[in-house]
Amino acid sequence: MAKNEFDIIKHYFAQQQLQRDDVALAIGDDCALVNVPADYSVAVSTDSLVAGTHFLADADPASVAYKALASNLSDLAAMGATPAWVSLALTLPTIDEAWLAPFCHSFFELANQYNIQLIGGDTTKGPLSITLTVQGLVPRGQALTRRGAQVGDDVYVTGDLGDSAAGLALILNQSSSQQYSANLVTTLVDRHFKAQPRVNVGEALRGIASAALDISDGVIADVKHIAQGSEVAIDIDVEQLPLSAELLAFCGEDRQRAQQLALTSGEEYELCFTASVANRDALKAALAHTNVKYSCIGKVKAGSGLSLLQLGKPLTWQLSGWDHFVETNN
Amino acid sequence: MAKNEFDIIKHYFAQQQLQRDDVALAIGDDCALVNVPADYSVAVSTDSLVAGTHFLADADPASVAYKALASNLSDLAAMGATPAWVSLALTLPTIDEAWLAPFCHSFFELANQYNIQLIGGDTTKGPLSITLTVQGLVPRGQALTRRGAQVGDDVYVTGDLGDSAAGLALILNQSSSQQYSANLVTTLVDRHFKAQPRVNVGEALRGIASAALDISDGVIADVKHIAQGSEVAIDIDVEQLPLSAELLAFCGEDRQRAQQLALTSGEEYELCFTASVANRDALKAALAHTNVKYSCIGKVKAGSGLSLLQLGKPLTWQLSGWDHFVETNN
The missing domain is CATH 3.30.1330.10 (PurM-like, N-terminal domain)
Known part of the structure; x- marks a missing residue:
């Protein structure tokens, strides 16, 4: 130029x-x-x-x-x-x-x-x-990779899941947003456009988490990278997924629809990580000062692949988009 | 994808x-x-x-x-x-x-x-x-920047200058290439497409050169970055520019045309650097093992800007494209 x-x-x-x-x-x-x-x-x-x-x-x-x-x-x-x-x-x-x-x-x-x-x-x-x-x-030696998850570890995510997808839906279909409160629309759209990278959480997890990644393609697509990288299986219980009040309102209090959005929403920029049961107290102490909430959503098991549970039993409903995510797991 | x-x-x-x-x-x-x-x-x-x-x-x-x-x-x-x-x-x-x-x-x-x-x-x-x-x-502390040239330093370039521009001219006007030997065409086109980055020269110049950059926009455009960065003036003598036999043949042995190409040819990926007179022997020793030739083309002076000389006297011919290079000096 x-x-x-x-x-x-x-x-x-x-x-x-x-x-x-x-x-x-x-x-x-x-x-x-x-x-x-x-x-x-x-x-x-x-x-x-x-x-x-x-x-x-x-x-x-x-x-x-x-x-x-x-x-x-x-x-x-x-x-x-x-x-x-x-x-x-x-x-x-x-x-x-x-x-x-x-x-x-x-x-x-x-x-x-x-x-x-x-x-x-x-x-x-x-x-x-x-x-x-x-x-x-x-x-050196303290980086969080996808390779360290151990059988028996807990599986966690930061923040709430699904808000970014709901925000995107509101952006793409503005007429539908008129049925919601302005506050709900603003909150969810901001979660899409202004997601906060969890830098302070990542720093706090050094020496505590056994594996970690950020949720950019949807938690079910991303968590499989930990399962593959660590050569383990991962169970996720949909009833443990953290759902915001705004997401539930957006879904008309249809909890299953909200869980589906939470499982597949990309560009969340929340962290998904694993940590041993022995580290539960250390985790609580380390994340207390970050002002970021976190939730246990599952367990690391022996084997391979991802299983979705509901209250500990196999999921009975079909996850739409599941095949797509299986297919493009990369 | x-x-x-x-x-x-x-x-x-x-x-x-x-x-x-x-x-x-x-x-x-x-x-x-x-x-x-x-x-x-x-x-x-x-x-x-x-x-x-x-x-x-x-x-x-x-x-x-x-x-x-x-x-x-x-x-x-x-x-x-x-x-x-x-x-x-x-x-x-x-x-x-x-x-x-x-x-x-x-x-x-x-x-x-x-x-x-x-x-x-x-x-x-x-x-x-x-x-x-x-x-x-x-x-640490040995990187070659554009800021260290001192009044009295010699100004050098590696290799020959102008071949890349001649090669590009042959590529863009293939019919004209029929008047030259296949060997000349191959050599100059390769100098355009396959210029060798002077990595071993750069390494050898640590602790010896006072300033350096690579020639990507033409030596007269690039050398001004050293003059500006080091707050000095630089004289270049066109008779000292290294010209290949192929470039001279390409120019029909018109030396002035070859010098003009050498001054303005970009994407040469030769290094232009300055070094003190006291470092001449160290420079010779350091570059001996690189199998890359180098030539002294000028001197660092007090003041600012670039002057072109011919056998020590102000250049009497007009450099076409000069204004363009002055204008886009960035």
Whole structure:
């Protein structure tokens, strides 16, 4: 892009005031230079959001920026890593200040909240897309992976499940939202657009959880990654799924419908994790200061695969969308 | 993308056998985990190549992969960093095995040559583009930046300059290539498509060069970044520019035309660096084992900006394209 366009982008990128002590060189050379404390590992994750695939080209740029960074921060949270640095590759059809201003404002607001510094990237001309590479720090040997779940462990999730899917349904069918209270609509839509990455929970789970991941494809799709990675079976009891009052109201108090949404809702950015029974007290103490609620939803068993139970017995109702999730389990 | 498509991509990504000891966790979890040796900094660079902007959508996928990775490796070389890890964000309109197979073959061939491991990324559906984030290791305090050039330093470049632009001209106007020998055409086209990132030179320059960068926009555009970053002036003598026999033949032995190409040719991936006169012997010794030639092309002076000289006197001919490069100096 030409000089003036670079200047415009520099102007917006200069909005961020955050300067971390471990960044020896930020934007403006061939590479950024960062320093890692001794005895820490670096967690690295890359995600792309492409217009037309992950969001509509006319989507609110502030929401696009939030989603791009929050989903990456959630990957760091799932490893128990503390956010540190982010690189931003931004491809734009044209330099549109009306798009860039809210995008950058939202991006840096969230970045500053989590003390993550933009250290570089690339700005190119082309169809709208955003690729972020985030990096975080975790004490060596303490990262939470998908591989450590042990037979007998409890299975937990943070927060409530299903709200993001309900919020998306309200966004996609605005006329239907008139039957609900404004407060319910606002709450559920915010849960979709403004899900909070559980960074402080991930940090608190170091040394306590045996396995963890974030819920991005729906808990039944994601929990299978723990079962596969740890070579165990997992039982989930649908009666233990945490459901918000707003979700139940959205479902007309149809509990089964709410449970179905809770099982399949993606982009929740809640953490799903396992921990031994012996660690129950330690878990309670560690998460007390995070102000994030958590619920036990199941158990780790010997074997393989995922089983859904209701009050300890096999589920009698058919989960619609189940086949789809089995099929695209990746 | 659906399961089958993921499996196809996994198949191609599994081609790579390279496993670095410092990668604690590679592809398959929420994040990769890497370990950095004590007293090293991490150099990080991100570049995007977008179809229609940086290459034609029907370009040879092997060349696209090579260009994407080589240009990023060249950024590490310019910092004196040793390549370590790379994340690949690949956006594809469809999963086309006829495209993916040569892309991956070329990508991993180059990655293995430089001992850089793919640690993660994202594969998404959308308009064709490739974003790489590469990371390298450099002893703390020894990275080569654009800021250290001192008045009195010599200015050097590796290799020959101008070949990449000549190769591109031959590619874009194939009918004209019939007037040249097949050997000349092959050599210059390869210099465009297969430029070698000067990683071993960058490593050898640690502790010797005072400033460095790679030539990606043409030496007169790039050397100004050193002048600005180091707050000095730089003189370049066009008679000292290293010109290949093939470039001179391509230019019909018109030396001035060859010099002009050498000054403005981008994507050379040669290094431009400064070093003190006192370091001339150390430089010679350090670069002797790299089998890469280097040439002194100028001097660092007090002041600001870039001056072009010919045999020590102000240049008498007009550099076409000069205004363009001045304008887009960024």
